[in-house]
Amino acid sequence: MVTDMKDVQDFKLKPMKCEFNFLSKSDGSAILSQGDTVSLVSVNGPLDIKMTSQRIDKSTLEVLFSNKNGKPSVENRYKENIVKQTCEAAILGSLYPRTGINVTIQELEDYGGFLACTLNCTCLALLNSGVSMRNVFAAVSCAVDNQGNVILDPTHAQLQTSTATMTFVFDSRDKSLITCFTDGCFSQDAYREALERSRSASDLVFAFYRDIIRKYCNVIG
Amino acid sequence: MNVSIDDVVLPGDHCPEIVAAGEKGKVLLGPGLRKEINGVFITKPGVLRKRTPNTYWVDNYQKRYVPSRGENVIGTVVQKAGDIFRVDVGGSCAASLSYLSFEGATKKNRPAIKTGDVVYAKMLNASKDMEPELVCVDSHGKKGRLGVLEEGFVFKCSLNLIRKILNPHCPLLNSLKNEWPFELAAGMNGRIWIKANTMRETLALGNAILGSEYLSNDEIKSMCKNIAVLLAGHVS
Amino acid sequence: MSEVYKLIHPVKHFNDYISIKTRLDGRNFDEHRNIKLNVNSIKTADASAVVKCGNTTVVCGIKLELAVPKAEEPDLGFLITNVELPALCSSKYRPGPPSDYAQVINNIVSEIIKNSKCIDLKDLCIVPDKLAWVVYCDMVCIDHDGSLVDACIIALIASFKTLLLPSVNYDTETEEIKVETNERINLKIHGLPVATSFAVYEHFQSQIILLTDPTNYEEEMCGGNGSNLIISYNKGLLCGIQKLGGGSLSTENNEEAIRLAEQHTIAVEKVINACLEGKGTNK
Numbered sequence: 222m223v224t225d226m227k228d229v230q231d232f233k234l235k236p237m238k239c240e241f242n243f244l245s246k247s248d249g250s251a252i253l254s255q256g257d258t259v260s261l262v263s264v265n266g267p268l269d270i271k272m273t274s275q276r277i278d279k280s281t282l283e284v285l286f287s288n289k290n291g292k293p294s295v296e297n298r299y300k301e302n303i304v305k306q307t308c309e310a311a312i313l314g315s316l317y318p319r320t321g322i323n324v325t326i327q328e329l330e331d332y333g334g335f336l337a338c339t340l341n342c343t344c345l346a347l348l349n350s351g352v353s354m355r356n357v358f359a360a361v362s363c364a365v366d367n368q369g370n371v372i373l374d375p376t377h378a379q380l381q382t383s384t385a386t387m388t389f390v391f392d393s394r395d396k397s398l399i400t401c402f403t404d405g406c407f408s409q410d411a412y413r414e415a416l417e418r419s420r421s422a423s424d425l426v427f428a429f430y431r432d433i434i435r436k437y438c439n440v441i442g
Numbered sequence: 443m444n445v446s447i448d449d450v451v452l453p454g455d456h457c458p459e460i461v462a463a464g465e466k467g468k469v470l471l472g473p474g475l476r477k478e479i480n481g482v483f484i485t486k487p488g489v490l491r492k493r494t495p496n497t498y499w500v501d502n503y504q505k506r507y508v509p510s511r512g513e514n515v516i517g518t519v520v521q522k523a524g525d526i527f528r529v530d531v532g533g534s535c536a537a538s539l540s541y542l543s544f545e546g547a548t549k550k551n552r553p554a555i556k557t558g559d560v561v562y563a564k565m566l567n568a569s570k571d572m573e574p575e576l577v578c579v580d581s582h583g584k585k586g587r588l589g590v591l592e593e594g595f596v597f598k599c600s601l602n603l604i605r606k607i608l609n610p611h612c613p614l615l616n617s618l619k620n621e622w623p624f625e626l627a628a629g630m631n632g633r634i635w636i637k638a639n640t641m642r643e644t645l646a647l648g649n650a651i652l653g654s655e656y657l658s659n660d661e662i663k664s665m666c667k668n669i670a671v672l673l674a675g676h677v678s
Numbered sequence: 679m680s681e682v683y684k685l686i687h688p689v690k691h692f693n694d695y696i697s698i699k700t701r702l703d704g705r706n707f708d709e710h711r712n713i714k715l716n717v718n719s720i721k722t723a724d725a726s727a728v729v730k731c732g733n734t735t736v737v738c739g740i741k742l743e744l745a746v747p748k749a750e751e752p753d754l755g756f757l758i759t760n761v762e763l764p765a766l767c768s769s770k771y772r773p774g775p776p777s778d779y780a781q782v783i784n785n786i787v788s789e790i791i792k793n794s795k796c797i798d799l800k801d802l803c804i805v806p807d808k809l810a811w812v813v814y815c816d817m818v819c820i821d822h823d824g825s826l827v828d829a830c831i832i833a834l835i836a837s838f839k840t841l842l843l844p845s846v847n848y849d850t851e852t853e854e855i856k857v858e859t860n861e862r863i864n865l866k867i868h869g870l871p872v873a874t875s876f877a878v879y880e881h882f883q884s885q886i887i888l889l890t891d892p893t894n895y896e897e898e899m900c901g902g903n904g905s906n907l908i909i910s911y912n913k914g915l916l917c918g919i920q921k922l923g924g925g926s927l928s929t930e931n932n933e934e935a936i937r938l939a940e941q942h943t944i945a946v947e948k949v950i951n952a953c954l955e956g957k958g959t960n961k
Contacts, residue, residue: 248504248505248506249505265506266506266534267506267508267533267534268534269534269535295781295784295785296785298778298781298782298785299781299782299785299786301778302778302779302782302903302922303922306901306903306922306923309901309923310923310926311453313476313485316570317508317534317570318570318571319534320534320535321534348452348453348487349503350504350505350506351486351502351503351504351505351506351601353453353474353476353485353486354453354454354485354486355453355454355483355485356453356454357452357453357454357487385793387919392454392926393443393452393453393454393455394454395926395928397926397927397928398921398926398927398928398932399921399926400921400922400923401919401920401921402919402920402921402922403793403916403918403919403920404789404793404918405793405917406793406794406795406912406915406916406917407915407916407917408914408915408916409916409936412916412919412936413932416929416932417929427452430452430487431450431452434450434452434487434488435450437503438450438488438489438501438503440656441503441602441606441655441656
């Protein structure tokens with residue numbers, strides 16, 4: 222894919238900071254901030270679950286999402302569904318049949334790109350918990366403003382004036398699209414451009430994961 | 443992404459070295475590696491290691507134990523059911539320990555084990571499809587070091603800390619063994635049992651073990667020296 | 679014999695069909711099922727439609743109510759969609775509160791309608807800050823055989839097109855509301871949003887197959903949580919792309935899916951227009 226210099230400059234995503242083992246009692250946990258957006262994810266598993274929820278060929282993945290005000294809503298179920306479908310593709314559930322893997326997500330701050338931050342944080346928490354995975358995944362969000370320009374990783378201010386926002390999740394093996402969801406109205410060309418830009422930007426997220434794991438392995442020895 | 447030995451790896455990375463070695467002879471794939479149709483892929487994040495001649499694995503950080511055959515584990519008896527004890531080893535399913543898997547046990551002569559006892563046992567059978575099974579004897583019928591652990595103190599830690607302190611190159615146990623008398627049992631399921639003469643010595647030992655998780659070998663030696671000095675100062 | 683084979687070797691059974699480039703009901707990968715549409719089926723509702731895409735049957739009913747607009751949005755009316763998946767539509771659903779999947783479908787449908795901007799909430803306002811219409815759209819699935827979102831959107835749009843809002847006289851001094859049920863005006867619809875569902879199947883770990891308008895069985899084989907890819911069009915602009923589960927897509931698959939969705943949109947528009955002109959109901 223040919224990228225000109227303008228695209229290379231726009232590759233910058235918001236600065237990401239992460240901490241592993243944030244929660245002492247979980248099997249794996251991570252807190253991730255992308256710019257001002259912060260989310261906290263805890264993973265527990267493989268666990269013992271009720272006979273009725275057990276599946277004989279793979280583990281049962283359950284996702285629980287709580288937003289800041291704590292009230293259950295239909296939108297939360299939708300977000301849970303997105304995280305669940307993305308994780309099911311990545312986790313090797315067939316190695317843990319008749320068990321459950323629980324992912325719990327807590328929204329801490331939302332200043333744009335929250336679901337992308339949550340999906341990245343979920344991936345980091347899964348890496349921390351030692352559950353076998355087929356591949357890692359990276360989420361990138363972008364927005365289309367009213368002139369039709371595509372902005373990667375929009376800030377809160379940019380989101381207020383955008384006509385559409387899109388979030389793409391890519392897998393690490395061949396950068397194909399695992400999950401995608403959009404909000405608002407946009408043209409086919411805007412979609413294509415956003416997809417390609419996000420695909421290139423996902424390299425930065427994968428590099429971040431590798432960096433974090435490297436730092437952690439150096440400390441553990 | 444393609445990786446090689448001693449690299450930091452993420453799930454989904456591919457290792458062509460292992461595939462090449464596999465074409466020449468037998469290759470043993472340890473934890474964190476998986477053979478798929480188009481190559482050998484990594485499934486856990488960590489460092490890819492090799493032991494000559496042909497064993498490969500990934501060293502990763504993990505707190506949750508997944509039962510595997512042949513490992514020595516520390517479990518707590520949670521229930522007596524018919525002919526077996528149910529033992530919690532920290533996995534997704536409680537393991538079963540038969541009455542007859544103790545030295546000198548017969549149908550008439552049952553071992554004196556109550557609910558809540560801590561046992562050091564060996565995994566006889568553990569696969570993803572079945573409930574794991576433990577034994578407290580070796581194949582000759584001898585107890586060895588297995589069996590009930592009396593008194594002492596059990597605490598949890600991560601699985602890689604266990605492997606680190608049991609590594610012959612790790613200076614932790616060597617530095618501490620001459621300082622004060624203690625007993626230690628390390629279960630591969632992330633549980634450690636320690637017993638020393640006084641409470642202070644037990645706690646000092648426990649703190650030394652937990653503190654060595656993030657330290658290098660030299661730092662571990664100096665930490666142990668500090669702890670021994672502090673302890674000697676108190677015991678008088 | 680093939681029923682036994684389907685039970686014992688479900689994946690192999692499905693793969694055999696895919697390998698000879700056909701599906702269980704004989705369609706090609708990019709063919710969609712017949713659409714049967716009927717409007718004004720429910721006399722007690724202000725507008726209604728029943729749609730059958732193959733076996734998937736969805737009934738949509740619209741009721742109108744009057745309410746006071748929200749203080750922070752005084753010139754906007756209300757549009758409330760609700761999708762129900764009762765226990766009779768499939769053995770997967772139990773009676774009781776809406777399942778998680780029903781809530782997800784509800785969210786997807788309401789997002790598509792909101793993002794397509796086919797209904798301007800300002801048109802639902804009668805007197806700013808005093809009176810506005812509340813449009814309750816209830817979609818009930820009677821038979822769930824895949825592509826639920828497609829059917830819901832078709833039923834909903836067909837109902838909207840036949841919805842007639844009664845004219846309302848509001849006396850500002852006496853606060854008296856007079857509804858003239860005989861004089862009715864059409865609700866203004868901008869465009870005609872259409873959703874296209876796909877199931878994304880990973881054939882032998884390398885080939886990605888897109889199945890347009892999947893049946894329930896095909897959705898189960900591709901992950902088991904509904905359609906994997908839903909693309910919605912309105913007036914030539916994309917108003918929603920959701921990809922959830924199933925195999926992962928490369929750029930070529932994406933292009934193909936968008937192209938197929940465009941074709942499907944044109945076909946569905948023809949069906950809806952034909953039905954509304956009262957000429958016929960089959961595709």
